[in-house]
Amino acid sequence: MKKSDSFYGYSLILAFFMLFLAARSQLITDFYKTSCPNLMAIVRREVQNAIKIEMRMAASLLRLHFHDCFVNGCDASILLDVSDGEKFAGPNLNSVRGFDVVDNIKTSVESACPDVVSCADIVAIAARDSVLLSGGPTWKVLLGRRDALVANQSGANTGLPSPFDNLGNITLKFANVGLNLKDVVSLSGGHTIGLSRCLLFSNRLFNFTGTGTPDSTLDTIMLSDLQKICPVNGDANKTTFLDRNSNDLFDNNYFQNLLNGKGLLSSDQILFSSDEAKTTTQSLVQSYSTNSDLFFADFANSMIKMGSISPLTGSSGQIRKNCRVVNS
Numbered sequence: 225m226k227k228s229d230s231f232y233g234y235s236l237i238l239a240f241f242m243l244f245l246a247a248r249s250q251l252i253t254d255f256y257k258t259s260c261p262n263l264m265a266i267v268r269r270e271v272q273n274a275i276k277i278e279m280r281m282a283a284s285l286l287r288l289h290f291h292d293c294f295v296n297g298c299d300a301s302i303l304l305d306v307s308d309g310e311k312f313a314g315p316n317l318n319s320v321r322g323f324d325v326v327d328n329i330k331t332s333v334e335s336a337c338p339d340v341v342s343c344a345d346i347v348a349i350a351a352r353d354s355v356l357l358s359g360g361p362t363w364k365v366l367l368g369r370r371d372a373l374v375a376n377q378s379g380a381n382t383g384l385p386s387p388f389d390n391l392g393n394i395t396l397k398f399a400n401v402g403l404n405l406k407d408v409v410s411l412s413g414g415h416t417i418g419l420s421r422c423l424l425f426s427n428r429l430f431n432f433t434g435t436g437t438p439d440s441t442l443d444t445i446m447l448s449d450l451q452k453i454c455p456v457n458g459d460a461n462k463t464t465f466l467d468r469n470s471n472d473l474f475d476n477n478y479f480q481n482l483l484n485g486k487g488l489l490s491s492d493q494i495l496f497s498s499d500e501a502k503t504t505t506q507s508l509v510q511s512y513s514t515n516s517d518l519f520f521a522d523f524a525n526s527m528i529k530m531g532s533i534s535p536l537t538g539s540s541g542q543i544r545k546n547c548r549v550v551n552s
């Protein structure tokens with residue numbers, strides 16, 4: 225055998241090995257079909273119970289999955305109770321919610337199928353169920369994620385989009401985890417449910433970027449409403465609806481709001497009103513505002529993409545027994 229033949233032989237073996245690795249690292253919908261056949265029903269029931277107590281929990285569980293996936297991938301790293309944890313990073317502290325609900329789901333799942341189902345997969349299923357139970361689309365959740373051994377606080381501080389970012393910054397943060405402009409717009413539609421605190425948009429209300437006047441892209445009636453809810457030196461923790469028309473309902477009103485200057489966060493309104501939007505996101509906002517089916521279909525697709533960011537699979541990571549701590 226010539227040297228070049230053996231080179232090609234090894235290359236072929238290497239290629240097959242890499243294909244095998246790629247296939248193995250792929251998430252699949254049937255991952256727990258035999259190991260935990262009732263998983264879907266258990267999570268659905270627990271999410272239903274949680275939102276019966278507090279409807280906002282649907283929004284909180286959706287956001288929890290987003291904030292998990294953007295930092296080191298969808299690996300439940302956000303759930304870890306460590307002092308340098310992600311839950312204490314700026315975008316998460318006193319902001320991200322739902323940890324107790326995830327604990328309850330995990331307890332029920334563990335009693336049915338111990339040591340089998342990851343916390344990362346539970347969060348992904350809970351996010352899907354939250355959207356569906358709020359009137360939104362559904363999709364088949366890909367499964368087989370494993371749980372991280374570490375959290376990444378600095379990753380959370382730098383990787384998560386801020387409501388004060390411009391569209392270029394937001395687009396870049398999405399691109400850094402493999403998501404495109406369409407994902408930016410469709411996933412921002414998640415703000416069709418849930419609340420935001422005053423401190424995250426009050427900069428728009430009185431003296432926007434040092435102009436001495438409010439953000440001119442904000443509808444004037446909504447502006448005077450918000451000025452009452454969030455007065456200067458008022459309670460920065462006070463909350464109001466991200467989608468004022470239909471706060472608890474997952475629908476495309478969020479996009480209609482943007483056409484009417486009624487986006488709550490600057491990062492919402494710039495998808496339609498900024499100069500950058502004219503050549504990037506504006507037309508898609510317009511399409512979603514008139515075509516709810518298109519929004520639902522794109523949102524579901526983008527959620528599957530977001531849910532597939534850098535999962536730990538195979539023998540990486542672990543199946544945590546308690547979602548808050550790494551197994552001893």
Ligand code: HEM
Pocket residue numbers: 280282283284285286287290318319320321385386387388394408411412414415417418419420421424466489491
């Ligand atoms: C595009 C960049 C994004 C920015 C700048 C952003 C920013 C924010 C901010 C500032 C809040 C309020 C937090 C607080 O009051 O403490 C919020 C809430 C929320 N976000 Fe986003 N977000 C973005 C994308 C997303 C995505 C991709 C999703 C999910 C698909 C999402 C889902 C939510 C939900 C559901 C809430 C309400 C949570 C609750 O009421 O507990 N957001 N977001």
Ligand SMILES: *[C@@H]1O[C@H](CO)[C@@H](O)[C@H](O)[C@H]1NC(C)=O
Pocket residue numbers: 296374375376378379380382383
């Ligand atoms: C934390 O996240 C940053 C930014 O994504 C990344 O460069 C770094 O490797 C991560 N660190 C750990 C320990 O995962």
Ligand SMILES: *[C@@H]1O[C@H](CO)[C@@H](O)[C@H](O)[C@H]1NC(C)=O
Pocket residue numbers: 390392393396
């Ligand atoms: C955010 O945008 C500003 C202004 O365009 C720019 O100076 C800054 O570097 C951007 N930051 C990131 C992280 O892209």
Ligand SMILES: *[C@@H]1O[C@H](CO)[C@@H](O)[C@H](O)[C@H]1NC(C)=O
Pocket residue numbers: 431433434435436437
């Ligand atoms: C608005 O903010 C700028 C910069 O912080 C400041 O110089 C200006 O005096 C403020 N204007 C008003 C009306 O408060």
Ligand SMILES: *[C@@H]1O[C@H](CO)[C@@H](O)[C@H](O)[C@H]1NC(C)=O
Pocket residue numbers: 318459460461
């Ligand atoms: C907002 O709430 C957090 C948590 O309860 C608290 O630590 C913080 O001091 C509050 N901030 C303001 C401005 O009231």
